[in-house]
Amino acid sequence: MISEKSKITIIGLGVLGGSYAKGFAKAGIQAYAVDLNEDALRFAKENHWIKDGSTDPSLVKDSDLVISCLYPHTFIQWVKDNQKYFRPGTLLSDVTGVKRKVISAINDELRKDCEFIACHPMAGRESRGLAYADESRFENANFIIVPTEKNTKEAVDTAYQMARILKFGRVCELSAEEHDRMIGFLSQLTHVIAVSLMNTSDHSHLADYTGDSFRDLTRIANINEDLWPELFVMNKDYLLEEIHAFTHEMESFAGLIEKEDYAAMRRKLIQSTKRRKQFDK
């Protein structure tokens, strides 16, 4: 479990890694950080968000807990290259937004005297970099722990403790399959919709006529082009199912408009209104 004496090292001091560092520091636990960007490390240290930082991955030596805040492929490569610095018994965690492929790749690679507990803090945002780090966003966010049968009870308990320390609003456990299905629908499908709506044709001359509903619907079309293609591909079986089911539903609604089937359209709108109400806060 995490105590004030634990050595925690955060790998990757971007917007999420930085928020983790700030959240730990606020709870009186200063972490270490590894990043390629010396300015980010210096800034975080000067602001007392971290105890120390280095571009040299050997800083992870003797860590009790290593938290990767890297993109999925970078995370997997980083573990291959640098797990030699881990002490026996190091607990490794992450923040990646897809789980089946990441868990299986890391469990294949990771030294058998270490353990990986997969976590997904659902507090992503499009702004990048340490300057946007903001641990206060965790308050309204879900922290999802994705244990496998390989995990010890202690590792799962430590993940819960980490979520409490970082003050996440809600903590729960899902299997990797449940997690990836949920993300495929709630997050990935909706991003593909917003992106496709903007890309269908150039309607920017209509900006003056735009109301809040169009702005709300397309806000997430402002998207990190380096991260998301990785996430889409790593979850492509579930995501493609969702996309096909959705476009099928769109086209069958188009069929009702074409046939002027008012009664069937009415039933669809009543159903969508009823379902949407269940998502009200």
Added chain:
Amino acid sequence: MISEKSKITIIGLGVLGGSYAKGFAKAGIQAYAVDLNEDALRFAKENHWIKDGSTDPSLVKDSDLVISCLYPHTFIQWVKDNQKYFRPGTLLSDVTGVKRKVISAINDELRKDCEFIACHPMAGRESRGLAYADESRFENANFIIVPTEKNTKEAVDTAYQMARILKFGRVCELSAEEHDRMIGFLSQLTHVIAVSLMNTSDHSHLADYTGDSFRDLTRIANINEDLWPELFVMNKDYLLEEIHAFTHEMESFAGLIEKEDYAAMRRKLIQSTKRRKQFDK
């Protein structure tokens, strides 16, 4: 033009008709109202939003300006049935969300000694009924005037004056074709997307995992099932084009995920981010 001596009659005292009445009253011009609901009329009169109201359409007699706040088909039928009460020279206006079919139907029906100027106040909302009337929403809304070659300059000027009296944020003119294209994309397509997303499958067990972006995207799935099918059908040529173009774009993005074409996905995400920025306020 409208003066304090003008007799203005609002037909249909729902959420939008009620907002018009309140907006006129605030500007010192009390309108009359025709509605089937006696309670609504009494409530509006008690609150001084209207000078008088009646369930009897002959109340429109001697009106200078008649504003229909009815659904499109009801509006067309109402004019057929009740234009016999109009005085020669009555100016008729409306609030309907589609224009080509409405303008052509009304111009076919309307007595030749009266004139129709089509208007679309883009301040719709899902809540129905006089209780939700709120003229303050006009401040941030577009008022679109849709003149045809049949309209006199005086009628167009009166529409501008009406928008100013009601304190709309922005007033502009569009042709019926431009209007219906714009509404087909910005409003109707986005409503069909939100409705279809809710209807694809029942994911209400995921409500606990939902972040703001999913809520923003699906807010408009809460939709008036009596009004919207009419609007969809009356604009079906443009709307069906938009739906097909959008699902085609979704499926071609799915193809990039399938092929793991990172470079092409990256270009799509950069384009959507860039286009979306033009819609920022």
